[in-house]
Amino acid sequence: MQLVFATNNLNKLSEVQKMLPESIQLLSLKDINCFDDIEETATTLEGNAQIKANHITENFGYNCFADDTGLEVKSLNGEPGVYSARYAGEPANAENNMQKLLSELGDNSDRNAQFRTSICLNLDGKQYLFDGICNGTILSEKQGEKGFGYDPIFQPEGYTQSFAEMSADEKNAISHRGRAIQKLVDFLNSFN
Numbered sequence: 001m002q003l004v005f006a007t008n009n010l011n012k013l014s015e016v017q018k019m020l021p022e023s024i025q026l027l028s029l030k031d032i033n034c035f036d037d038i039e040e041t042a043t044t045l046e047g048n049a050q051i052k053a054n055h056i057t058e059n060f061g062y063n064c065f066a067d068d069t070g071l072e073v074k075s076l077n078g079e080p081g082v083y084s085a086r087y088a089g090e091p092a093n094a095e096n097n098m099q100k101l102l103s104e105l106g107d108n109s110d111r112n113a114q115f116r117t118s119i120c121l122n123l124d125g126k127q128y129l130f131d132g133i134c135n136g137t138i139l140s141e142k143q144g145e146k147g148f149g150y151d152p153i154f155q156p157e158g159y160t161q162s163f164a165e166m167s168a169d170e171k172n173a174i175s176h177r178g179r180a181i182q183k184l185v186d187f188l189n190s191f192n
Contacts, residue, residue: 001023001024001025001063001107001188002024002025002027002062003024003025003062003063003064003065004026004027004029004031004035004056004060004062004063004064004065005026005064005065005066006029006038006052006053006055006056006064006065006066007029007052007066007067008028008029008030009168011148012177013026015172015177016177016181018169018172019054019172019178019181019185020079020181020185021188021189024188027062029056030058030158032056032062034056034060035057036055036059039051040052040068041084042082043080043082044075044118045068045081045082045116045117045118046068046118046120046129048064048068048082048118049067049119049120049129050066050069050111050120050127050129051066051068051120052066052068053065053120053122054122055112055125056119056122057122063121063122063123064103065119065120065121065122065184066119067117067118067119067120068082068117068118068178069084069115069116069117069118069133069148069176069177070082070084070116070153071084071101071114071115071150071154072116073101073105073112073138074110074112074113075105075108075110075111075112075114076101076104079104080101084097084149084150085097085149087100087101088100094148094149094150097149097150097151098142098150098152098182101138101150101153102138102140102141102153103118105138109186110144111138111139112135112136112137113135113137113138113154114133114135114136114176115133115134115136115150115154115175115177116132116133117131117132117176117177117179117180118130118131118180119131119180119181119184121184121187123140128187130183131180131181131183132175132176132177132178132179132180132181132182132183133176134156134157134174134175134176134179134192135156135157136154136155136159137154137155137157138153138154139152139153139154139155139162141153142164143155143161143162143164143165144161144162144163144164144165144167145164145184146163146164146165146166146167147163147164147166148158150163151164151171152164159174163175181189
């Protein structure tokens with residue numbers, strides 16, 4: 001089965017490819033010559049995932065899935081949430097986003113947070129949604145060199161390491177994206 005993953009994020013592409021069974025050939029946007037700037041204008045993670053998946057299906061004709069992920073910090077009323085990738089404004093980058101988040105939290109003792117991924121799958125004319133959540137806390141400083149995004153300051157519940165200190169396999173086994181992708185994989189396997 002061929003599926004397009006509607007992302008330009010090579011880190012996410014690599015992370016997801018490792019989780020899919022060999023029977024699924026994952027295509028990137030580059031593989032289908034899609035260089036469109038798909039604007040994520042929804043106010044929810046689900047909405048942004050739907051925008052991206054629908055764009056590929058409607059304009060390129062492929063079965064496709066797209067995701068959107070947000071870090072939701074309890075004491076910041078769920079921020080940065082849907083704006084996680086560009087929380088600190090332009091230029092959007094992980095370092096600026098982490099620094100803004102740590103600054104906003106300050107010495108707040110409630111550092112509870114969750115990463116949440118929503119996936120929209122367009123398959124054979126039908127649409128399906130999957131969600132994955134990983135609870136944890138925001139560390140007061142960066143730890144680790146692996147991963148991307150907010151990984152160096154997010155410590156998953158029940159662990160003493162940040163996501164950035166874990167191997168890709170360790171992270172994928174418990175991460176929000178890993179859990180959402182596993183639901184997607186289980187669903188796709190039911191077709192085989």
